[in-house]
Amino acid sequence: DSGVTQTPKHLITATGQRVTLRCSPRSGDLSVYWYQQSLDQGLQFLIQYYNGEERAKGNILERFSAQQFPDLHSELNLSSLELGDSALYFCASSATDSVALNTEAFFGQGTRLTVV
Amino acid sequence: GNSVTQMEGPVTLSEEAFLTINCTYTATGYPSLFWYVQYPGEGLQLLLKATKADDKGSNKGFEATYRKETTSFHLEKGSVQVSDSAVYFCALSDQFGSSNTGKLIFGQGTTLQVKP
Numbered sequence: 490d491s492g493v494t495q496t497p498k499h500l501i502t503a504t505g506q507r508v509t510l511r512c513s514p515r516s517g518d519l520s521v522y523w524y525q526q527s528l529d530q531g532l533q534f535l536i537q538y539y540n541g542e543e544r545a546k547g548n549i550l551e552r553f554s555a556q557q558f559p560d561l562h563s564e565l566n567l568s569s570l571e572l573g574d575s576a577l578y579f580c581a582s583s584a585t586d587s588v589a590l591n592t593e594a595f596f597g598q599g600t601r602l603t604v605v
Numbered sequence: 606g607n608s609v610t611q612m613e614g615p616v617t618l619s620e621e622a623f624l625t626i627n628c629t630y631t632a633t634g635y636p637s638l639f640w641y642v643q644y645p646g647e648g649l650q651l652l653l654k655a656t657k658a659d660d661k662g663s664n665k666g667f668e669a670t671y672r673k674e675t676t677s678f679h680l681e682k683g684s685v686q687v688s689d690s691a692v693y694f695c696a697l698s699d700q701f702g703s704s705n706t707g708k709l710i711f712g713q714g715t716t717l718q719v720k721p
Contacts, residue, residue, distance in 0.1 A: 491648060491650070493648070520707050522707060522708070522709075524709075531711060531712075531713045531714065532694065532711040532714070534699075534708045534709065534710070537706075537707050537708060539707070544706075544707065545699075545706055545707065545708050547708065579648060579649065581649075583707060585707075586706070586707050587698070587704065587706050587707050588637065588639075588698050588706075588707050588709060593651050593654075594651070594707070594709060595651075596641075596648035596649040596650070597648050598646075598647055598648045599648055
């Protein structure tokens with residue numbers, strides 16, 4: 490158990506809908522990262538929050554948004570869903586804003602989103 | 606930009622065989638390098654890492670050496686077990702200037718299947 494909790498584990502929804510994925514980081518970790526894992530794109534970085542502030546942005550679509558709350562949990566909002574958004578969405582957390590030397594990123598088990 | 610290339614799988618080996626999974630990277634500066642493992646139905650777990658040239662990361666019998674001259678970080682294990690069956694991801698830490706960030710750039714993943 491990595492200590493990173495993601496809910497829900499599975500989500501099935503229709504095209505055009507909006508969903509919210511939730512992530513609780515490990516206790517004490519200030520950074521939260523979101524990644525998308527799909528068959529054609531592999532593992533892609535979406536966005537990072539550090540202590541409530543957006544720190545880095547990857548190839549995140551404008552239809553997607555995220556935030557980190559004062560209790561450090563994070564939500565990833567996906568709207569106007571398309572079939573191609575079907576993927577496994579991972580959340581990770583780390584103690585600091587970088588993953589070098591003695592800081593490690595811990596991953597949750599992911600939320601599998603299926604858009605039908 | 607920075608990138609990681611892994612050998613394509615699947616790799617199928619018999620128990621106790623020698624394992625090599627090739628990984629090469631493109632990066633400016635001196636990123637940290639990582640191997641993550643994903644067991645079926647689970648999130649990613651850090652297997653090992655190296656933070657500077659000629660460092661060797663090791664864990665659970667797996668090893669990888671940070672080779673700057675060949676921009677490689679190949680994963681090796683002398684004797685694989687059935688329980689090693691998983692997907693293995695090579696990754697590097699993205700950088701802003703000369704500092705490592707929290708963002709990880711992943712290779713496509715290599716599926717390893719070990720048969721008894």
